[in-house]
Amino acid sequence: MSASDDRKGAPNGADAHRSNVEALYQELILDHYRRPRNRGKLEHPDVALRKKNPLCGDVIDLQLQFDGDTLREVRFTGEGCAISQASASMLTQRLKGKSKAEAAEIMDHFTRMVHGEGGGPDESLGDLRALAGVARLPVRHPCALLAWDALAEALGSHR
Ligand code: ZN
Numbered sequence: 001m002s003a004s005d006d007r008k009g010a011p012n013g014a015d016a017h018r019s020n021v022e023a024l025y026q027e028l029i030l031d032h033y034r035r036p037r038n039r040g041k042l043e044h045p046d047v048a049l050r051k052k053n054p055l056c057g058d059v060i061d062l063q064l065q066f067d068g069d070t071l072r073e074v075r076f077t078g079e080g081c082a083i084s085q086a087s088a089s090m091l092t093q094r095l096k097g098k099s100k101a102e103a104a105e106i107m108d109h110f111t112r113m114v115h116g117e118g119g120g121p122d123e124s125l126g127d128l129r130a131l132a133g134v135a136r137l138p139v140r141h142p143c144a145l146l147a148w149d150a151l152a153e154a155l156g157s158h159r
Helices: 010-035 082-097 100-114 123-138 138-157
Strands: 047-053 058-067 068-081
Touching: 010 082, 010 123, 047 138, 058 082, 058 138, 068 082, 068 100, 082 100, 082 123, 082 138, 100 123, 100 138, 123 138
Parallel strands: none
Antiparallel strands: 047 058, 058 068
């Protein structure tokens, strides 16, 4: 029995699958970091907020424009680590066109995923599921949640 035969077992296959998924997620995070979606400023935002994460030096400026109850435009600018910027980019991609109630629900799912609560990444999160690994890195939680802190405050301030 050689070592290579041992590697064909089911548990190792599952490990290989998991590391493939993690590699894919890593790619997705870097893709959003290098080519941020909805990056820029709005001419007439309804709400504009800046949030900083002094632990890591991350800054996010989030701008929202509403059409009634709908998030018509969601833009951001910022600087900092890949997790903070990718999370902001994914947020804008995911929430553009959503109602405030839908946005709040996605925010709730995402926050629980980052904190490692609930039954794992939710389908409704789309690309945001790539950040599931942050649950194991408490020091990076503020990075992943920075744009969402801005969103929570923005939704609360717009009535
Ligand atoms: Zn950071």
